[in-house]
Amino acid sequence: MTDLYYPLRSLREGHWFKLICGASFQHLPAIRSLVIAYTLAGADCIDVAADPAVIAIAKAALKLAASFTQTDDERHPHALPWLMVSLNDGEDPHFRKAEFDATACPPACTRPCELICPADAIVFASALSSTMAPGRGAGVVSDRCYGCGRCVPICPVQQIETRSYQSTPAAMVPALLQDGIDAIEIHTQIGHMDEFCRLWAAIEPWVHTLKLIAISCPDGESLLDYLWALYDHIAPLPCPLVWQLDGRPMSGDIGVGATRAAVKLGQKVVQAGLPGYIQLAGGTNHHTVPKLRALNLLHPQSLNASTTVLPLSDQPLVAPRQFHEAADDGVASYVAGVAYGSYARTLLMPILNQLDAIGLAVAEPAARALAMAQARSSGATIHSSLQPSLSSTAERSRSIGLEEAPDLLWEAVGLARSLVSQLKTFDTRQRTRLDL
Numbered sequence: 001m002t003d004l005y006y007p008l009r010s011l012r013e014g015h016w017f018k019l020i021c022g023a024s025f026q027h028l029p030a031i032r033s034l035v036i037a038y039t040l041a042g043a044d045c046i047d048v049a050a051d052p053a054v055i056a057i058a059k060a061a062l063k064l065a066a067s068f069t070q071t072d073d074e075r076h077p078h079a080l081p082w083l084m085v086s087l088n089d090g091e092d093p094h095f096r097k098a099e100f101d102a103t104a105c106p107p108a109c110t111r112p113c114e115l116i117c118p119a120d121a122i123v124f125a126s127a128l129s130s131t132m133a134p135g136r137g138a139g140v141v142s143d144r145c146y147g148c149g150r151c152v153p154i155c156p157v158q159q160i161e162t163r164s165y166q167s168t169p170a171a172m173v174p175a176l177l178q179d180g181i182d183a184i185e186i187h188t189q190i191g192h193m194d195e196f197c198r199l200w201a202a203i204e205p206w207v208h209t210l211k212l213i214a215i216s217c218p219d220g221e222s223l224l225d226y227l228w229a230l231y232d233h234i235a236p237l238p239c240p241l242v243w244q245l246d247g248r249p250m251s252g253d254i255g256v257g258a259t260r261a262a263v264k265l266g267q268k269v270v271q272a273g274l275p276g277y278i279q280l281a282g283g284t285n286h287h288t289v290p291k292l293r294a295l296n297l298l299h300p301q302s303l304n305a306s307t308t309v310l311p312l313s314d315q316p317l318v319a320p321r322q323f324h325e326a327a328d329d330g331v332a333s334y335v336a337g338v339a340y341g342s343y344a345r346t347l348l349m350p351i352l353n354q355l356d357a358i359g360l361a362v363a364e365p366a367a368r369a370l371a372m373a374q375a376r377s378s379g380a381t382i383h384s385s386l387q388p389s390l391s392s393t394a395e396r397s398r399s400i401g402l403e404e405a406p407d408l409l410w411e412a413v414g415l416a417r418s419l420v421s422q423l424k425t426f427d428t429r430q431r432t433r434l435d436l
């Protein structure tokens with residue numbers, strides 16, 4: 001038995017917590033902070049968009065979060081959440097990347113582009129091989145760039161451009177999976193059987209490398225028939241299956257009522273007895289778990305569930321190949337977990353805003369100094385040549401890592417935990433610096 005299975009235990013016991021940093025939200029510094037805070041708060045899974053830059057930042061945040069944790073048992077370090085990547089069967093993802101020719105940069109340029117980039121995607125020869133010719137190999141590291149565009153207006157000689165391109169989910173799957181992600185979620189909708197099958201054909205050869213497959217689908221007429229058809233197409237699976245029921249997408253922060261659609265959808269699918277675990281999303285918020293509990297839709301064990309951090313004692317754990325036996329045992333007779341997106345982000349927004357404010361305070365003098373230096377070197381006045389590069393707060397700020405502001409870090413973890421703890425209680429043997 002290994003730590004590999006702790007998130008799986010959360011599914012089995014009905015206290016699975018997933019953070020969604022999905023395709024609609026790709027501000028890398030905020031994603032990084034959210035991943036750190038919710039990992040330390042005990043999340044089981046982090047779901048991100050299929051963008052290499054987003055995946056890279058999520059991985060780095062998970063690694064950082066792991067360094068903040070400790071357990072009393074050295075043999076069983078803190079179990080990290082699984083990293084899930086979402087793919088849409090009906091859409092080819094668009095990407096935007098910045099690019100420029102570093103050999104054409106004026107030697108006197110103080111490189112404000114490098115300072116402003118929140119993804120450390122702009123590098124110069126000093127960060128590369130010292131034997132490299134000036135400008136060679138320098139520029140935008142494509143896999144880190146997520147197309148935020150901040151670098152474009154800050155360049156005093158307007159030489160940074162952005163380029164858009166399109167990929168297909170099927171073309172992306174091998175690269176994603178070679179990159180070591182734990183789970184894939186396929187977003188589909190009723191009537192997309194052909195598109196789903198095309199995407200599944202690309203995923204299937206890799207499915208043995210995954211710890212989990214999730215399928216996300218919103219409600220609609222003949223939903224259950226559609227889900228059964230999907231199941232018949234992909235079964236048998238060598239890993240667990242989660243049905244993500246998307247009640248009212250991206251609305252959890254709107255108010256109490258937003259959660260009703262997800263809970264109602266959960267009720268409907270639980271009654272259908274589909275093999276697999278059921279997890280709600282779309283409109284989920286602080287009202288979701290109490291509502292599920294009131295309707296007896298949560299596993300009784302979730303009331304006493306500890307976090308997924310510590311090793312199980314003598315309780316057998318379901319290995320992937322045993323999954324279908326467990327499903328036949330009635331795994332789908334309750335809601336196994338909840339995913340939170342916009343609500344989880346809104347909850348931490350005061351912290352994210354404070355981080356931005358610190359970034360602005362730190363960067364303002366530096367940005368002004370840079371602007372003055374550039375204005376002097378170009379012989380122009382600061383107002384005529386560089387004012388556009390200082391036009392917005394976002395462009396003037398520097399990204400501050402959550403770990404650089406420890407008070408905010410632990411405040412964020414406390415807020416995140418207020419959401420996670422609705423599904424889990426915390427085992428006192430698991431300690432993080434929150435408890436020290």
Ligand code: SF4
Binds near residue numbers: 119140
């Ligand atoms: S600042 Fe430029 S290089 Fe950096 S992520 Fe944004 S678009 Fe890409």
Ligand code: SF4
Binds near residue numbers: 105111
């Ligand atoms: S700001 Fe423009 S000119 Fe200066 S280093 Fe960056 S890309 Fe080159």
